[in-house]
Amino acid sequence: MTRRHLSAALGLALIASLGFIAPASTHPAQHGPQEGHLIGSGEFGMIDFVSKLRMHDATRGSIADVGALGNYAYLAKFDDDAACDDPENVADGGVYVTDIRDPRHPQEVGFIRAHQDTYVGEGVQAIRLSTPKFTGDILVFNNEGCGKNFKGGTSIYDVTNPRRPRKLASNQGDYTTDDVMNTPHDANQTHSAFAWDAGNQAYLVMTDDDEAEDVDIMNITDPRHPRLIGEFDLNVNSIDQPSLGLTETFLHDMVVKRIDGDWIMLLSYWDGGYVKLNVDDPANPVFLGDSEFTNPDPELLEQTGITRTPEGNGHQAEFTQGNRFIIATDEDFSPYRTTDLSRVTGPPAPTPETYETAPVGGGPLSVLPDRRLNGPVVYGGYGCPGASAAIPPAESVVP
Template identity: 25%
Template sequence: MKKKILMNTALAGALVFSAGGASVFAHDELGGGAEKGDSLAGVELAVPLLEGSKNTGNLQEVAAVPLKEIREGVKNSTGDVYAHKGYAYLGTHSANGGGGGVRVFDMKDPSNPVEVAAFADIPGTWQEKVIVKTVNTKHFKGDLAAVSVQKLDRFNPNSKGGFVLYDVTNPREPKKLGFWEDASGARGTHELYLTVQGDNVYVLTANCYADYYSHGEKMDVTIVDVSKPSSPETIYEFNPRDYIPEVSDDNYDGYNWTDEEGIKRTAFAHSVKTDGTGKTAFLSYWDLGTIMLDISDAKNPVYLGRTDFANDVQGAAHSMDLAKGGTVLVETREVFGPVREGFESAYGYTMIYDIKDKTNPKLLSTFRTDFTETIPGGATVHDPKVQGNTLYLSHYSGGVRTVDITDPSNPEEIGVYIPSRSNIWGVFVDRNYVLASDMGTGLKVLQKNGSQ
């Protein structure tokens, strides 16, 4: 496909950042960086970056809907996006005091999404991640939503972090069922995943820095049994020191890690996910890579293996998804700071692995965008989603990218969507549409048109 892109040699100098859009770092609170996305307000394009801004490659914007103000005068920004049974669920970020909860959109007409409900809007917190699944246990039957809850101020004694569970069988009238608290002293649950194993329902949590802040008393990753949503029960905590030969108390304090080559790195759990069976867990553990566990017995997981990085590659394993029936792992790495002594000069990019043998993942290829110089601060990749042989990537100011991974060893970009002031946090594929959460402007709905 011939991409319709108008480039201008003066473009980089013509980009105008809005107020507050100064230096942006990876999601690394302890490393002195801002919470990811907080100070990335998108860029105003002084000249068109894309010819025909609403039709790019195989994507066409059919709707752009801002979030309602649920508190007068307060504009919330979006977090991640998820879809289930004809409804879209948007988490919200920490901007303007947080408390934006989860927003529910009726997607009956994708060209006209209608916001019909808000829930989990807890003061003093923000709700970035939401997962919805249909479950059937002896305690609950219906559609269950798990929502991450993080404290804006981790020292506030009146604020609690963790995750909250809601009955969204009727998405227009969500009902709170239960709450699980992260008692580590960290902010709470950053990302999570809701998974079903037969009659058992589990939430896997990524509680960034729980290990570090609690001095090893609590761990970053927990498995919580939510088969009875009103009484969540922690059944397992993952301690990398117990499983990974390269990690011990001597070289790891829950955040700072010195690898086997003597290279100082950062390691904390950022996100979690399972395969479709719910029996294999994937932990995105920053410089420890993507850690794979067999959780067929959720109380007694078995370590399988992990991805690794070359000595000169900043790790920052942020998120993942699976392709090719679970034999291929797509790993996205969030790196806002491309210059670091001793490492390659590069924003975060995507790495694709063969994981047929999970004890020995093999790097097949990498995918990098063309805009690392022309969109400063937005060049890092963020989240991946795979449908069939197509990979969908959110790229902050770099918009949404679609990549053909029919041959995972040779990924090829086939579509680009960059709206003005783009700040795309998450993507989700729903029927013939791609949903994108734009932090500044709300929900974007893109129709998949095929190659043009």
């Protein structure tokens, strides 16, 4: 394990440099049927729909990401049910190679297969690399597991000739979990990856799914021999918001961009919001600041008049062209939430008269006829005899 500590840059704040683009209230059904999903006429930028192409074995939900370089696009094959239930001779994941020289007639021209029981998620990127050790186009992609034979880490391919990709390194990353060497000697699972060419040196940052130090950075100046140079836990910067229940803080995605002469990494850190690091020296990143989720959730309040705490879930973000703002997405897993439980019938309720609730299992509240969870309440046990305090008798709680 290669551990480094983040330096703190005083006097620099991320909030002042971020702007959030909220969807307009004229677009209904953000969590409903297909219609209304921000599908417009294209007047904002004059975007025209010109074609579509189905990969030869793609199923619904099996394309997780897309990257493009020059005349070719690279699409991640995701295991749509994370079951790895394809036959052993069928790839569970990988990258489709598509010729887009004629945008009206794109063609699938190749497929880069991931290891068995391994799929590719949100970490597909192709860039031009020019270092003392390598000159050409490379493709990087993450590896996630869905079966006993999976291999994690990040893979790098030479796609200078996209129709003949050549493997440079596969399943590379951090081979330790909490300071203990992995057995077998496999890299940790990786959810996303991003590479950048810094001149004489090139680097790759990836999401480590298996430990708190989840920001892993490798030197890929020689992409045939990547070297892990640092791993970091951004929670040391107190980026969570515990007063709002936003405590699930981990790296989900990231980008790196040269801004005003410095290399700046923008990380989507789930409940921790969006974080900026200076990575001029990637082995010793400098923490610049992080965003905060506004309470109450401003979009929900504006569109519905409902006051709720923000959900968090900073999913992915990009700098705008002028670098003044970022455009960020929150992955909304629970657009419908439970509120406190109140008794409305029967004898007077003991203090407190309301009880906190949390959804456990099952479907979202939106599937219920009135979108409300209500009905009789049954007092139950923990199901863990000997491990918890005894459940008090019902009459001692409710007269």
